[in-house]
Amino acid sequence: MARGIKDKVAILGMGCSRFGERWESGAEELMVEAYEEALLDAGIDGSQLDAAWFSTHYEEINVGKGGLPLATALRLPNIAVTRVENFCASGSEAFRGAVYAVASGACDIALALGVEKLKDTGYGGLPGSLGGTLNAQWAATGSAPGNFAQLASAYRAKHGVSRKDLKRALAHISVKSHANGAKNDKAHLRKPITEEQALNAPMIAEPLGLFDCCGVSDGAAACIVTTPEIAKQLGKERIVTVKALQLSLSNGSEAGHNSWDGSYFHTTRIAARKAYEEAGIKKPREEVSMFECHDCFSVTELVTMEDLQLSAEGGAITDVLDGFYDAEGTIPCQIDGGLKCFGHPIGASGIRMLYEMYLQLSHRAGPRQLDAPRIGMTHNLGGSPMSNVAAVCIIGAAE
Amino acid sequence: MAGISAYGAYVPRLRLARSAIAAAHQWSDPSFKGKGKGERAIANWDEDAITMAVEAARDCLAHGAAPGPEASASLDALYLASTTLPFADRQNAGIVATALSLDGQRRTLDITGSQRAGTTALLEALHAVSGPYSDQALVVGTDKRPAKVASAGELAYGDGAAALLVEEGEGLLTFLAGVTETTDFVDHFRGAGEAFDYTWEERWIRDEGISQIVPEAVNAVLAKAGVEASAIDHFIFPSTIGRAADGVAKSVGIKAEALGDNLSATLGECGTAHALVMLSHLLEGGLKPGALVLVAAFGQGCDALLFRATEAAAAPQGKLGVRGHLALGKTSDNYMQYLAFNDLVTLEKGMRAERDDYKTALSVTYRKRDMLLALEGGKCTQCGTLQFPRTDICVNPQCGAHHTQEPHSFRDSKASVLTWSADYLTYIPNPPSHYGMITFEDGGRFMTDFTDVDVGELDVGTPVKMMFRIKSRDGLRGFVRYFWKAVPQRGQDA
Structure with a gap:
C-alpha cells in the first residue's frame, strides 16, 4: 500500500x-x-x-x-x-x-x-436521475428510499431478523438522531421524536417510513x-490533521455477479479497511471515538455499523438497541443529528460530516461536546446499495 | 398439405368485474343495470397489443411439442394481426420477432385494418406453407381495443392474444379449405388517427351484414371441401352481438352443439385475436381425431377456414393457453384503475410524473436491440459466468477476461427475488412501484421492475419469471419503450 x-x-x-x-x-x-x-x-x-x-x-x-x-x-x-x-x-x-x-x-x-x-423543485424528496441513454431504457424505476430499502429485505433474510425487530432498531436510530439534532442550532430538523412516531409514520418504501428517511435540505x-x-x-491551536482518506467505487459486481448477497455495502468494507490501515487503526471498535455515517436512511446506518467493523456482522441491531451509538454511548454516532436531522444538501454532506468531527476534536461543539474525543471518522456514500461510491475519512489531533 | 401444429395464448392477469362498469354508469343509463354479468380481461398499464403478442407467441413456442425459439430455424415467417398496434409506421411484427430472437432473414408482416385480420393472417400463413413460400410460420392475433367510457364495447371487449404455429404436414389440425368473401359492409369504423370506433345499429349489422355475408363464405368453404354443414363438430365465430353465431349456424345447418364457449363471460371479445383465442381454447381441451372445425370471422366481408383434427390433437400440448391464463386471473372491481390505466380520465399524477426524460435515443435502441428486446446478456467463455448486460469485460471479480462473452438470453430463465421494496414515492401508473434484485438460477442478476404483483406478495426467494412489457411511454413523441420485467410465478404457471 x-x-x-x-x-x-x-x-x-x-x-x-x-x-x-x-x-x-x-x-x-x-x-x-x-x-x-x-x-x-x-x-x-x-x-x-x-x-x-x-x-x-x-x-x-x-x-x-x-x-x-x-x-x-x-x-x-x-x-x-x-x-x-x-x-x-x-x-x-x-x-x-x-x-x-x-x-x-x-x-x-x-x-x-x-x-x-x-x-427549488416544487415537491418533497429528490428529483430522479436518468443515468444515460441506455440505462433510461432498462434500469428499474426507482427512488433513493426504494433502492436503500432493498437492504432491509436481504439483511432480514440473511440474519433471520423479523420485520418487527428490524423496525424497532431502525426506529431507535431515528429517535437518537432526532435527539442529537435538537441540540444543533444549524440542523434542519430539531424536534425530538418517539419510537411510536417512527414506527407509525406513513410508509415511503417498505419497510422505510417517513422517519427512516433523512431531510432534503x-x-x-x-x-x-x-x-x-x-x-x-498561522497560530492555529489544537491542530486537527487528516489521518486517512479512502474511496472505493463499485465496478458492477454487486449489480451483476451473484457473489454479493444484497445485505451490506461491498465498497464501504473496502474503503474502511484501507482507511484503518492508512490511519494505523487496528481495533476500530476500541480506537474510534465518534463518527458520522451516511444515514440517508435508517437501514443504511444499521448495516454501515457492521461494514465499518464497529459492530460484529449481524450484531448491529443489538448494539443499536443497547445504545452503543447514542450520544451517551460508547461510540456516539451522528452527534450533530446526521443526514437524518442536520439535513442532506447532497454536495455539502461529506464536508458537513467533517465539520462536526472537527468541532468535537477542537472542543467547540457546544451542548453536543463529547468528553475528550481523539479520533473522528466520516463515512459518506453515494449511489445505491448495488452500485455506489463509499468515502471514509479519519481525522484526529495532530501527532 | 399444411396444418396447425402448436397453439398458445395470453390473457392479462387483471379482470374487471362488469358489475363495476355497470355500477358506474347506471346513474345516466338505467339499462346498464342488467349488464353487470361476468368479467372482462384488462391489460395492466404496461401491456399493449405487442407485449401480449410476445407472451402468446412464447406460450405457443416454448412448451410442449413445438421447439423453443432458439431451435426454430425452420420458422421463416411471422404474421402479426391486430387493429390496435402501437405503431402506425414502424413494423410491429418486427418488434415481436426481435423479442423472440426471430429477427433476421424471415418474413414479418403486420396484418390489420379489419376485425378478420386474425383469420386473414392464419389463412395467408396456411396458403404460404401449402405452397413453396414457407416451411413454418407463426401467426399471432392480439388486441387491446379502446372503448369509450359507457359504450357497449367497454363491457364487451377483453384484452388478449393467441398464437398458432403453422407448418407443413397434418399437424394437430389439418387445413382442408379456406374462403375469403370481401364486402365493404361498414358495421363500424375507426378513422386514421381516431381514438375510438364509431358503430352503426346492431340490428342492421346482424340482419343485413352477418346473416347475409357469413353464410355465403361458410357455404363456399364447405362446398370447396365437399363437407356437409351438419358434419361440423366445432364452429368458431366470434361476435359481440348476442346470438349472432347461433343465427349463422342455424341458417347454414350447423348443429347447435358445435358452438363452443365464446368466452364472453370470462374474458370478453379480443377483436382480431378472438377467433384464434377461441381456437386455442378449443385445442387446449383436446379434440376427437377426425373432428371437423370451422372457423369464421366477420369484418368487411368474411373469412372461413375448415380443418380436420388429427390423432395428435387428442392430447393437450401442456400450454398455459387461454384456460391456464383464465385460471390465473385476479378479479377487480376497481373501475377507476381501469380508466387510469387506459388514460380515460385526467389524473393528477404529481410533479414526479412530469419529468420529460422519455426521449429515446433510437441509435442506442438499435445498437442494444438484442439486450432490450430479447433480454440477451452474455456468457463468459472463459469462466462460464452468465451476466446481464453483456459487456467487453467479464463481471466475475475472479475472472475479468476481455472480449470473451457470447450471447445468452435470460428470457426463459428461472429467477428468484434477492432484494425488493414496495416504493410509494416513485411515480408509476400502478403504485406502489415494486422493484428489486433478482438472481437467475443458472447465474446472472439485475435490478428489475416487478409487475402484476400484489402488495405483500414478494419476499426474498420468491420465484419469478420474465415477461415482455412496456418500460415507459413518451407521450410527447408517441414512442413506446419495451423491456422485460419480473412477475411472480403462480399456480400452474410455476
Missing part, C-alpha cells in the same frame, strides 16, 4: 451554513455563508487560497456545471477551481482534491466547498486545509 497522507494535511478552518428549507437563499448565498465562517476560523482571507474544489450534485437545479459558480460567488482570486461530482459522496471528493493538493506540495492552502440547493459546507507547519505558523 502507498505511504498515505497521515498527518500531512491539517484543517485550518471550517464553516457550515444553517441547513434546512432555505427559501430565502440560493446556492450562491449558501456558499458565501459557509465560506465566511471558514475564513474567519482559518484567520486568512481569500487572497491566500491557492486552489479550490467545488462539489455539487444536481447541477440542473443548482448553479450549472463547472467551477465558475464557486469562483464567481466567492470572487476567488482567479485561482484554479475544479467542480467534482460523485453522487452523495461529492463533498468527500472535493475534500479529497484539496487535501491531495496540499499533501503533494502543489498548494499551500486549498479550499473545499460543497453546496446543494434542493428546495439546502445548505453548504466549507473546509480550508493546509500543512500542519503552516497551520502552526
